[in-house]
Structure formats: C-alpha cells, structure tokens
Amino acid sequence: MTTKEETILSTSPAKCCQSASSLKFASANNNDAATRDADTKFLWDNKDCVKRHRFPKKQAVHVEFENITYTTWSWSMTRFQKENKQILHGVSGQFKAGEISVIMGPSGAGKTTLLNILAGFTTRGSSGAVKLNDVVRDQSPRFRKLSAYIPQDEELRMGLTVQEAMTFAAHLKLGYTVSTEYKKQQVIELLEILGLESSQHTLTARLSGGQRKRLAVALELLSNPPILYLDEPTTGLDSLSCTQCIYLLKRLAQEGRTIICTIHQPSALIFEMFDKLYALSDGRCIYDGTIKDLVPHLSNIGLTCPPYHNPADFLMEVAIGEYGTDINMLAEAAKVKRLDSIGESPKEKESMSRSVIEQDEAEEKPIYEKSPLPAAVVMQFLLLYKRNLLTTKRGYLYFINRLLAHVAIGIIFGYLYKGVGMGANTILANYVYLYGSLLLNVYTGKMSVTISFPLEMKILTREHFNRWYKLTPYLLSVILIEIPFQVICTLTYIAISYWLTAQPVNFRLYLFVLFCILSTLCAQSWGYFIGATTPIKVAVFLGPVIACLFSVFGFCIRYFDTPIFFRWMFHVSYYRAGFQGIVYSIYGLNRQKLDCPEEALYCHYSDPTNFLKEMDIMDVDLVSNISVIVVIWCLMHAATYLTLWIKLNKR
Numbered sequence: 001m002t003t004k005e006e007t008i009l010s011t012s013p014a015k016c017c018q019s020a021s022s023l024k025f026a027s028a029n030n031n032d033a034a035t036r037d038a039d040t041k042f043l044w045d046n047k048d049c050v051k052r053h054r055f056p057k058k059q060a061v062h063v064e065f066e067n068i069t070y071t072t073w074s075w076s077m078t079r080f081q082k083e084n085k086q087i088l089h090g091v092s093g094q095f096k097a098g099e100i101s102v103i104m105g106p107s108g109a110g111k112t113t114l115l116n117i118l119a120g121f122t123t124r125g126s127s128g129a130v131k132l133n134d135v136v137r138d139q140s141p142r143f144r145k146l147s148a149y150i151p152q153d154e155e156l157r158m159g160l161t162v163q164e165a166m167t168f169a170a171h172l173k174l175g176y177t178v179s180t181e182y183k184k185q186q187v188i189e190l191l192e193i194l195g196l197e198s199s200q201h202t203l204t205a206r207l208s209g210g211q212r213k214r215l216a217v218a219l220e221l222l223s224n225p226p227i228l229y230l231d232e233p234t235t236g237l238d239s240l241s242c243t244q245c246i247y248l249l250k251r252l253a254q255e256g257r258t259i260i261c262t263i264h265q266p267s268a269l270i271f272e273m274f275d276k277l278y279a280l281s282d283g284r285c286i287y288d289g290t291i292k293d294l295v296p297h298l299s300n301i302g303l304t305c306p307p308y309h310n311p312a313d314f315l316m317e318v319a320i321g322e323y324g325t326d327i328n329m330l331a332e333a334a335k336v337k338r339l340d341s342i343g344e345s346p347k348e349k350e351s352m353s354r355s356v357i358e359q360d361e362a363e364e365k366p367i368y369e370k371s372p373l374p375a376a377v378v379m380q381f382l383l384l385y386k387r388n389l390l391t392t393k394r395g396y397l398y399f400i401n402r403l404l405a406h407v408a409i410g411i412i413f414g415y416l417y418k419g420v421g422m423g424a425n426t427i428l429a430n431y432v433y434l435y436g437s438l439l440l441n442v443y444t445g446k447m448s449v450t451i452s453f454p455l456e457m458k459i460l461t462r463e464h465f466n467r468w469y470k471l472t473p474y475l476l477s478v479i480l481i482e483i484p485f486q487v488i489c490t491l492t493y494i495a496i497s498y499w500l501t502a503q504p505v506n507f508r509l510y511l512f513v514l515f516c517i518l519s520t521l522c523a524q525s526w527g528y529f530i531g532a533t534t535p536i537k538v539a540v541f542l543g544p545v546i547a548c549l550f551s552v553f554g555f556c557i558r559y560f561d562t563p564i565f566f567r568w569m570f571h572v573s574y575y576r577a578g579f580q581g582i583v584y585s586i587y588g589l590n591r592q593k594l595d596c597p598e599e600a601l602y603c604h605y606s607d608p609t610n611f612l613k614e615m616d617i618m619d620v621d622l623v624s625n626i627s628v629i630v631v632i633w634c635l636m637h638a639a640t641y642l643t644l645w646i647k648l649n650k651r
Contacts, residue, residue, distance in 0.1 A: 060098060060258070061097055061132050061258055062097055062133055062258065063227060064094040064095075064130070064134070065129065066129045067090045067129070068088055068117055068130070069089060069127045070110070072125055073085065087283050088126075088283045089284050091284065095260050095278075096258065097257065098257075100253040100259040100261070100275050101276035101278060102263050102276070103278045104262070104263055104266075104280070104312070104315065104316075105279055105316075105319055106264075106320050109280040109283065115260065119229040120137065120143070121149055122651050123651050124650065132146060144465075145225070148223070148228055151231050151462060154216040155459045156212060156215060156219075157391065158205035159203065159205070159390070159391035159394050160203070160390065161203055162191065162201070162207070162211075163191070164387075165204060166187045166218060168387050170184075170187055171375060172375050173222050173374060174186075174375075175373045175374045175375040175379070176379075191218065194215075194217065194218050194248065196211060208241070209241065210237050210245060213245050214248065217248070217252075226256070226257055227258045228257055228260070229260050230262070233245055233246075233263070234246065235264075239267065246274075265316055267310070271291065271310065275291070280319075281327050281331075284327060285338075286318070286327065287330075297337060298318065300333075301333050380469040380470060380474075381476055381477055384473055385480065389481065399485055402485075402489055403489055407493070407496065409493065410497040411496055411500075413433065413437065413501075414500025415500060417429055417432070418500050418502075419500075421501045421586070424593070430503075431611075434579070434582050435551075435579060437497060438515075438516060438575070438579050438582060441516050442547055442575060443544070443547055445521065446524060446543050446547060447527060448527070449482055449527040450539045451531055451536050451539060452528065454535065460644075464648050471645055482524065483524070486524060490517055490520050491517075494512070494513055498512065504591075508589070515581040516578070518633070522629050523575075525632075525640070528636070528637070529640045530546070533643050550569070550576065551575050560616065572632070574633075577628040577629050580620050581622055581626070584617055584622065587608035587611060587612055594606050
C-alpha cells in the first residue's frame with residue numbers, strides 16, 4: 001500500500017469525503033483545467049469515502065423476471081378502430097444485488113417500459129412475473145418500500161434549496177422510526193458523499209444537470225432502499241458528469257444494492273463500468289450477460305466488432321439491423337446463452353432461505369435497522385404545508401401581481417360605477433357591477449389554480465410512488481395554501497369597489513362578502529378539478545368556457561324564459577346561487593325605498609321589490625343558496641381527489 005493510500009484510509013469518513021466547497025463539478029461549458037483536475041480528484045479519492053459510509057445493513061435483494069410482455073393500444077384515425085401494439089415479447093432475466101445492471105437498446109426497443117414494469121411503476125397491459133428473492137412481487141406496501149424509482153427527468157422542486165429538499169424528504173420518508181439527530185446525520189453524510197455539500201444552500205433551480213441527478217439519487221437514498229431503478233440517468237450530462245454519475249451508482253451497488261438503469265448509447269469508458277448488460281431490440285432480449293462477454297458472444301454468431309470500435313456502438317448498430325442481422329436469431333442466441341448460464345451457476349436461491357420481506361417482519365432489530373416508516377398523516381400534512389409555504393414565499397412576485405390586479409380592477413370598477421349603489425335611477429348599472437364583481441372573483445379563483453396539478457403531476461407521481469406521503473395530506477396542503485390568499489384578494493377588491501360604488505354598509509355588506517368568498521372558493525375547486533382531469537391546453541380553454549356558461553343562468557336569462565331542457569342548469573349552477581344571493585342581499589330583505597334624483601323625474605325602481613320581480617329574484621332562500629355552493633365545493637374537491645387517486649394508482 002502506498003503512502004497516499006495509507007493516508008486516505010486513515011482519514012476519518014467526514015474528512016475523507018471531499019468537501020464540495022473546494023471541488024466544483026464541471027458543467028458542459030466548463031473548460032477550466034484546474035476545475036477538471038479537481039473533479040477527477042474527487043471522482044477517484046471519494047471512492048474511499050463511499051466505502052467508509054455504511055448505511056444500515058439490509059439483506060441483498062435480487063430481481064428476477066420471467067416472460068414479461070407488455071401490450072399497449074392506440075386509436076387509429078384512418079381505420080376508426082383500436083390498434084394493439086406489443087412492446088415486450090416475453091423477456092426474462094435476473095439482476096443481482098451488488099451489481100450495477102444496465103438495460104440498453106435503440107429508441108423504441110422497450111427499455112423504459114421494462115424498467116417501469118420491474119419497478120412496479122407500470123402494471124396495466126403487462127403480464128409475467130417479477131420476483132424479489134424468489135418471492136413474487138405485488139403492489140403491496142411491503143414490496144414498494146424495497147425500491148425507489150428515479151425517472152429520466154428528475155422532477156425536483158426548484159423552489160427549495162438542496163438542504164431543505166433533503167430535510168423535508170428525511171422527515172417524510174423516515175418518519176418517527178428514527179431520531180431527528182439520525183435524520184440530520186444522514187442528510188449531512190449524503191450531501192458530503194454526493195459532492196453537494198457546498199451547494200446545500202443553493203436553490204435546486206440553480207444547480208447544474210449533474211448536481212440535480214445526484215440530488216435525485218440522494219433524496220431516495222435517505223430511506224436506504226435495497227433496489228434503485230433509474231431511467232436514463234446520464235441524459236443531458238456532459239462526459240465528466242456522466243462518468244461521475246455512473247461511478248457513484250457503481251459504488252452504491254458495491255454497498256450491496258441492486259442498481260438497475262437504462263441508457264441509450266454510453267461511451268466506452270462508461271460502458272466498461274457496468275457489471276451486467278441486458279440488451280433489447282424490438283421488445284426482445286438480444287443479450288443477457290456481462291460486459292466482457294459481449295464481444296465474444298457476438299463473434300460466436302458471426303458478428304465481429306471492428307478494432308477500436310466502441311462495443312456499445314457496435315451493439316446498437318447490430319440492434320437496429322445493420323450487418324444483415326436477424327433480431328429473431330439474436331434473441332434465440334441470447335436465450336440459449338441465458339439457459340446455459342443458469343445451468344452452470346451455483347444454486348444461489350438455496351442461500352436465501354428467508355426472503356427480505358419475511359426477515360424484515362420477523363426479526364427484532366434495532367430501530368435504525370428496521371425499514372423506515374413514513375411520517376404519520378398529520379405530520380405529513382404539516383411538513384407538506386410548511387414546504388408549500390416556503391416555496392410560496394419565494395415566489396411572492398406571482399402573488400403580489402395577483403393582489404395588485406385585484407386592487408387595480410377594484411379601482412377601475414369603482415370609478416366606472418361610482419355611486420351607483422344608492423340611487424334608484426342607477427339600479428341597472430349597479431346590477432351590472434354586482435355581476436362583474438362576482439364574475440371577476442370566479443375567474444381569478446378558477447384560473448389561478450387551473451394549471452397547478454398539470455405542473456405538479458410528474459413530481460407528485462414520483463414522490464407518491466416512492467412512498468413519501470399519502471394523497472390526502474398532499475391535497476389538503478395544496479388547497480389550504482391557496483384558500484387564504486384568494487380570500488385576501490377578494491376582500492381587497494371588495495374593500496375598494498364596494499366603498500366607491502356607495503353600497504349599503506350594514507349587514508348587507510357581510511352577506512355580499514360571504515357570497516363572493518364562497519363563490520370564488522367554489523370556482524377554485526372547479527379549477528382544481530379541470531386541471532386534474534385535462535391537459536394544460538384544454539384546461540386553460542375549458543375553465544373560462546364553463547365559467548361563462550354558468551354565468552348565463554341567473555343574469556342573462558331568467559328561469560321562466562329558459563327552455564325546459566336547460567332549466568336544470570339553474571339548480572346546479574353555483575354562479576346562479578352566488579349571484580342571486582348578492583343581488584337579494586343588496587336589494588331584498590325589506591330594503592327601504594331608494595333615492596330618486598330630481599332630474600330623473602320618475603324612478604320605477606324606487607321600490608327595490610319592483611326590480612327583484614322583473615329579474616325573477618324574489619323570495620330567494622339565502623341558506624339554500626349557500627348550501628348549494630358549499631355542496632358543489634365539497635363535491636368538486638372530492639372529484640379532484642378521486643381523479644388524482646386514479647391517476648396515481650391506475651398504472
């Protein structure tokens with residue numbers, strides 16, 4: 001052993017992990033030689049740090065799959081019928097613990113599909129068996145906790161710093177089974193190991209591509225899953241960042257984990273770092289074995305890799321049919337090779353007398369060695385609410401703009417309809433003001449949240465699938481963040497326009513405020529539902545259309561003038577209930593005669609009852625209208641929950 005190696009091994013783990021404050025990872029445009037040297041030094045020196053950091057030991061978990069098929073369908077616009085397409089054709093194989101295994105193949109070969117099926121991320125349309133240590137895997141939580149899935153796009157929360165993201169994830173994923181000090185220690189050590197120590201106070205949005213990849217891995221390593229699935233972990237990274245990423249995964253595999261990832265076309269250096277290769281072409285396995293056996297295997301079937309040619313590139317050329325290759329012949333040769341390797345290999349299954357599931361449930365272990373349980377539902381809500389508050393605080397410009405918009409429109413409406421609330425000759429103008437006020441609050445309440453779930457869906461899918469939290473606390477944390485601010489915006493508008501238009505300042509003011517707030521919150525629930533059920537382009541179009549449709553009933557047309565087959569809209573329209581409620585609050589409830597100016601000569605609406613009769617807003621039951629709005633508000637939130645639940649669980 002050299003003096004340098006002895007020095008490294010004698011260093012404490014914390015010092016051995018190179019501080020990222022002195023090491024900067026190169027970006028795609030970084031040409032600084034000193035920085036590249038520091039990166040290379042981190043890459044090779046930090047391997048001892050990874051060796052020294054030991055996560056709580058778990059039994060090795062081998063992943064085996066047999067006869068996996070996957071069929072999808074699409075609607076043919078030419079034949080006007082459903083067309084089925086088989087993506088995977090009965091593939092089988094095994095990925096062992098302690099190895100980094102890669103699934104390769106050209107575009108459309110079925111790499112991501114196979115990875116998603118193995119991870120349990122995709123189940124509909126697939127058949128075959130996936131086994132963990134010879135135990136058939138299902139979708140129960142006891143199997144889900146054994147793995148973590150990292151998609152190609154990291155889907156991180158850009159408004160959090162690295163440390164904040166790790167801290168929230170630690171509290172959510174580790175829950176109450178471990179102490180706070182242990183969580184903090186795990187966060188610190190993971191940031192050191194992954195070279196993110198100097199970036200811990202940097203917003204995720206400002207991280208480089210390689211740093212985001214490492215952060216995505218760090219977030220899932222907090223719960224120490226024995227299986228890690230990664231979809232295209234090197235996409236979008238420069239060559240050095242790719243090498244660092246794969247080297248990190250290799251070291252994590254050497255800790256005893258099963259690392260399975262997909263990759264499209266790696267460099268020769270990265271290709272040599274993998275332990276196991278599983279190659280696909282047109283949904284069939286064309287190679288299943290080690291990297292070093294690839295070239296000899298292809299040579300045996302008449303496909304000789306040219307000298308100085310990247311074997312990975314040669315494999316891709318073979319997979320797309322160059323050199324006159326027959327995919328069926330390659331698949332048959334791979335099947336024969338796999339059967340031969342199974343016959344020659346030792347019976348490893350006999351050493352696994354107890355599966356990891358049974359061992360975890362049966363044995364009494366120290367608390368830090370047990371599989372961590374997520375936080376309690378109440379704690380999940382508090383953590384998610386705090387996280388949303390933090391990101392909302394940093395995005396304050398968006399909310400200031402919304403507030404200023406309400407102030408500006410309140411001033412404009414107030415001066416356009418100045419003083420119309422007291423006179424009998426201006427009652428029609430005031431009627432329009434009341435309609436416009438409710439329509440404004442309905443629009444802002446609905447459209448401000450319509451794209452919330454479409455933008456969040458990918459992040460929600462990853463975090464929920466990896467068992468960070470349940471859907472109920474997440475949905476509550478999102479809704480309860482938005483409600484107070486929408487109420488503040490509504491009150492700001494009312495405070496300005498209501499005073500400028502000279503509306504009555506008594507109990508009618510409170511009823512006006514009540515109906516405006518209830519209506520805007522009900523519209524908000526519609527916005528969440530539309531956003532959860534439709535794509536963004538459809539949602540931003542459908543939201544205003546539905547708002548306009550509901551606003552027609554009660555303002556533009558009276559009930560007895562409406563065709564019979566449209567009258568049901570009056571009973572289900574929250575806008576009708578809200579609008580009639582504010583009109584009746586202002587002019588009903590035994591309001592005294594209105595002022596009639598001398599220049600008006602005659603005011604037909606001096607008695608507000610005459611106006612209410614003409615508008616068909618007599619004898620309005622305010623309690624019933626409030627009940628309609630509240631019931632629709634509850635139903636739409638329930639429908640939103642059901643929609644999200646189906647999307648998250650129907651895979």
